[in-house]
Amino acid sequence: MNTDDGKINRGVVIEALGAVPSARDGAELADLLTACVEGGASIGFLAPLPRAEADAYWGKIAGDLSGGFRVLLVARDRVGGKIIGSAQVMCEAKANGRHRGEVQKVMVHPAYRRRRIAARLMAEIERIAVTRGLTLLFLDTSDSHAGARVFYERLAYVYAGGIPNYALDPHGTPEKNAIFYKVLAAN
């Protein structure tokens, strides 16, 4: 699915990966995760990130895709098709929570930042969420990593609070998290 709106960043295509990624996509996803973690992103891993751990993470995500509750988007460089960003939404499976989804692992390769790539990934996440009947998105990010709080605030996500020492940053320092949510307009 190509959701390029043609107005901004014509060099990037946003696409949903609906099945187990090809070997090339799998390797590029592992490269993306590694570059983000080693660049200081607090997204659930410590640096240096062993390749086997990056591969295992994406293997688990790929295994989830057939279940229908997880959506994995990638941003590709139009020239050559390399994966330079990704984002996920995990739709709640429990009967009492099927109106909500958790946004996970929004990341853009450090060399491609501030080109509205993550903003486009989030716009597509929200469009898919509305299509599926979700009315609430939430997410958990680091409070201290440069950019993530400002980024979600810029996209009109509401800061709900944070827990001190929630997780270690990639270099092992405890840091507070930041929980955000957004109420989506009904379809």
Ligand SMILES: CC(C)(COP(=O)(O)OP(=O)(O)OC[C@H]1O[C@@H](n2cnc3c(N)ncnc32)[C@H](O)[C@@H]1OP(=O)(O)O)[C@@H](O)C(=O)NCCC(=O)NCCS
């Ligand atoms: C957060 C992240 C996804 C943003 O990706 P990006 O493609 O550079 O973001 P965008 O270009 O779409 O930014 C949209 C707006 O958010 C704000 N923003 C994004 N990054 C920012 C930064 N580092 N500092 C200040 N504001 C920032 C800006 O207002 C920006 O608009 P502008 O460039 O026109 O001013 C990226 O920095 C990243 O991958 N970080 C590491 C992973 C992470 O922490 N993910 C979030 C937790 S899940």
